[in-house]
Amino acid sequence: MTRRPFTDWHTHIYLPEHCGPVWTRRGLELVGKEAFGVATPEAHIQAMDEAGASHFAVVGLQIAMMGMHIPNDFIGTYLHAHKDRAIGVGSVDPTQAGAPQRLRDAVKEWGLSGVKISPPYQGFHPHSEEAYAIYRTAADLGIFVMFHQASVFAPDGHLEVASPSLIDKVAREFRGTKFLLAHFGKPWMNELVELMMKNPNVYADVSTLPIKTWQLYTGLRLAIEGRVTGRLLYGSDFPSFTPRQDIEAFLAISDLKMPLPIPREVVEDILYNRPFELLVQK
Numbered sequence: 001m002t003r004r005p006f007t008d009w010h011t012h013i014y015l016p017e018h019c020g021p022v023w024t025r026r027g028l029e030l031v032g033k034e035a036f037g038v039a040t041p042e043a044h045i046q047a048m049d050e051a052g053a054s055h056f057a058v059v060g061l062q063i064a065m066m067g068m069h070i071p072n073d074f075i076g077t078y079l080h081a082h083k084d085r086a087i088g089v090g091s092v093d094p095t096q097a098g099a100p101q102r103l104r105d106a107v108k109e110w111g112l113s114g115v116k117i118s119p120p121y122q123g124f125h126p127h128s129e130e131a132y133a134i135y136r137t138a139a140d141l142g143i144f145v146m147f148h149q150a151s152v153f154a155p156d157g158h159l160e161v162a163s164p165s166l167i168d169k170v171a172r173e174f175r176g177t178k179f180l181l182a183h184f185g186k187p188w189m190n191e192l193v194e195l196m197m198k199n200p201n202v203y204a205d206v207s208t209l210p211i212k213t214w215q216l217y218t219g220l221r222l223a224i225e226g227r228v229t230g231r232l233l234y235g236s237d238f239p240s241f242t243p244r245q246d247i248e249a250f251l252a253i254s255d256l257k258m259p260l261p262i263p264r265e266v267v268e269d270i271l272y273n274r275p276f277e278l279l280v281q282k
């Protein structure tokens with residue numbers, strides 16, 4: 001099979017000491033791999049090369065209440081080693097004092113293109129003042145905001161602030177900023193598609209859904225009917241999944257024998273035609 005170049009919009013790098021006890025233990029409990037797998041820079045670039053990923057976004061995460069802290073310097077250093085094919089998405093925890101300034105410093109130092117935050121993991125409301133301080137900073141810096149606005153595996157996570165609808169107010173008030181919601185907003189794909197239909201500055205990635213056939217199928221059907229597939233992006237969520245296998249599972253959703261199928265050209269379009277320029281001015 002000849003490989004076509006594609007962009008993996010959702011990948012992680014981290015070391016065991018970045019993960020904290022919850023991430024480490026839940027990985028072992030849920031998938032049999034501490035911290036959901038080895039995500040060293042060496043393992044990461046090997047996985048990208050094996051899959052033929054021409055481009056990838058490398059995403060950080062900082063969660064004070066879980067002791068997770070992937071330093072922005074770690075993301076930035078890796079980004080610089082792969083500048084021709086990578087963008088960097090840093091992270092700050094909005095609940096921690098000084099987060100906006102740390103974001104500003106990291107973006108200026110490393111040329112990061114986005115920031116990842118997560119109301120349910122980090123434990124804040126998307127309409128709170130601490131969250132708005134991050135949105136204002138992102139708008140000022142011209143970077144996109146990536147939300148983990150979806151279900152969480154952490155027992156102490158806050159599902160009551162995980163709903164994609166909560167981002168509507170944010171997308172309305174920051175029209176000049178682009179928002180990327182991870183994991184198709186699962187299990188609220190219906191809500192996410194409604195959010196995308198009315199807000200042209202909202203995007204979503206499909207990471208982790210290829211193993212959840214029903215969620216991926218219904219999500220894609222909703223997106224087709226809502227005419228928003230052009231703003232869906234492929235992501236593997238490495239190291240949870242390696243893109244080489246994950247891509248096969250993603251494309252195979254079009255083989256499902258259903259009265260309303262997912263056309264092959266829709267999944268191929270999502271995989272192969274989503275360059276960085278959609279969210280980033282380089």
Ligand SMILES: [Zn+2]
Nearest residue numbers: 010012059237
């Ligand atoms: Zn992720």
